[in-house]
Amino acid sequence: MEKEISQAVIGRLPRYFRFLGELKDQGVERISSQELSRLMHVTASQIRQDFNHFGGFGQQGYGYNVEYLYTAIGRILGLDRKHHLIIIGAGNLGQALANYMNFERRGFLFTGIFDINEALHGRRIRGIQVRPMEEMQDFIRENDIDIAVLTIPKDGAVATAEKLVEAGIKAIWNFAHVDLDVPDDVQVENVHLSDSLFRLSYMANRYEKQKKAAPRDDR
Amino acid sequence: MEKEISQAVIGRLPRYFRFLGELKDQGVERISSQELSRLMHVTASQIRQDFNHFGGFGQQGYGYNVEYLYTAIGRILGLDRKHHLIIIGAGNLGQALANYMNFERRGFLFTGIFDINEALHGRRIRGIQVRPMEEMQDFIRENDIDIAVLTIPKDGAVATAEKLVEAGIKAIWNFAHVDLDVPDDVQVENVHLSDSLFRLSYMANRYEKQKKAAPRDDR
Numbered sequence: 001m002e003k004e005i006s007q008a009v010i011g012r013l014p015r016y017f018r019f020l021g022e023l024k025d026q027g028v029e030r031i032s033s034q035e036l037s038r039l040m041h042v043t044a045s046q047i048r049q050d051f052n053h054f055g056g057f058g059q060q061g062y063g064y065n066v067e068y069l070y071t072a073i074g075r076i077l078g079l080d081r082k083h084h085l086i087i088i089g090a091g092n093l094g095q096a097l098a099n100y101m102n103f104e105r106r107g108f109l110f111t112g113i114f115d116i117n118e119a120l121h122g123r124r125i126r127g128i129q130v131r132p133m134e135e136m137q138d139f140i141r142e143n144d145i146d147i148a149v150l151t152i153p154k155d156g157a158v159a160t161a162e163k164l165v166e167a168g169i170k171a172i173w174n175f176a177h178v179d180l181d182v183p184d185d186v187q188v189e190n191v192h193l194s195d196s197l198f199r200l201s202y203m204a205n206r207y208e209k210q211k212k213a214a215p216r217d218d219r
Numbered sequence: 220m221e222k223e224i225s226q227a228v229i230g231r232l233p234r235y236f237r238f239l240g241e242l243k244d245q246g247v248e249r250i251s252s253q254e255l256s257r258l259m260h261v262t263a264s265q266i267r268q269d270f271n272h273f274g275g276f277g278q279q280g281y282g283y284n285v286e287y288l289y290t291a292i293g294r295i296l297g298l299d300r301k302h303h304l305i306i307i308g309a310g311n312l313g314q315a316l317a318n319y320m321n322f323e324r325r326g327f328l329f330t331g332i333f334d335i336n337e338a339l340h341g342r343r344i345r346g347i348q349v350r351p352m353e354e355m356q357d358f359i360r361e362n363d364i365d366i367a368v369l370t371i372p373k374d375g376a377v378a379t380a381e382k383l384v385e386a387g388i389k390a391i392w393n394f395a396h397v398d399l400d401v402p403d404d405v406q407v408e409n410v411h412l413s414d415s416l417f418r419l420s421y422m423a424n425r426y427e428k429q430k431k432a433a434p435r436d437d438r
Contacts, residue, residue: 018411096312100412103413189419198236204390
């Protein structure tokens with residue numbers, strides 16, 4: 001059913017899902033691509049094109065059924081099934097992610113957390129015990145884990161990713177400040193926080209300069 | 220000096236900066252676009268094109284001076300000056316970001332943190348006291364704050380962003396699960412963690428399906 005889909009379209013799907021979820025919560029039953037376009041600041045033709053990748057989802061001139069579209073995109077995103085997730089690194093970020101209940105609501109079940117620091121072993125985070133790194137591979141194999149979240153410093157991240165792959169992990173959510181080299185059948189989604197902060201810094205900086213250079217130019 | 224630069228190029232700059240920083244730490248003095256290309260999995264012609272936006276940075280056939288390039292890109296990213304940063308929300312994520320020392324090293328000074336929860340007021344995070352939200356606007360005006368980090372739930376985020384803008388903030392690093400509507404002169408960089416996790420879920424899911432549909436098709 002699905003054709004080859006570009007990274008750009010995939011990148012936009014979670015945002016559609018989020019907006020449709022809000023519409024659904026507000027009791028909206030139908031929405032036209034024009035209305036959705038205004039709400040999301042995306043052109044209506046972009047929306048129609050994106051949805052066409054997945055068979056359309058709606059009747060022209062009649063608008064989309066919000067509930068149906070929400071469920072369909074959720075299914076495409078793999079949110080109609082449960083995922084078992086482990087977190088590597090029980091530092092501040094690891095704990096923040098473990099405590100983020102919203103993921104659980106979407107079927108991402110926080111199942112285990114591992115740390116190199118002995119002082120943390122046995123401590124519980126949302127009822128889940130922090131375990132030593134040495135137990136990670138067996139835990140993955142025994143608990144049907146499909147997603148690993150890497151929140152450790154970059155120095156250990158590459159070697160740990162190799163161990164994850166060895167144990168059968170096919171999806172890594174990488175917060176370590178390093179690009180991972182993994183086999184083709186392993187998916188990596190990077191959240192490089194510094195890169196993101198630097199982009200913001202660039203944009204703010206650039207705007208400042210433009211303003212100084214041409215104070216009356218409002219673009 | 221700088222021409223109009225596309226979002227795609229800007230998006231790549233922090234990654235160049237990161238790789239060059241590592242090369243510098245390893246004592247590498249010069250690197251050709253071919254070598255950098257192999258390292259970063261980006262084509263050499265892409266690298267040359269990107270750098271041409273900023274005046275080139277190197278002699279053809281001779282390679283780039285790593286230190287010079289690192290410093291130049293850092294300057295473009297606005298990392299040659301200090302930024303004063305406040306965090307809104309002293310929950311797990313706010314604390315994780317406050318404790319992330321690497322930002323400080325790059326000139327992003329953690330200056331204040333605010334929360335709606337009275338129980339947290341007065342508590343110190345890296346020596347900085349958690350303050351009530353009511354003090355936020357005065358604090359921004361009195362302490363020359365240029366970046367605000369939003370780590371609160373989406374319900375309060377839109378109203379809080381308006382207050383930030385009112386107080387003069389021009390750069391918002393937004394972790395709240397909502398798109399902010401701000402004036403054109405305010406820069407927003409979103410880190411939508413759920414969107415990121417859903418993309419990973421999509422890719423992993425899709426790969427599974429392909430494998431089942433065509434177990435011998437290795438593309």
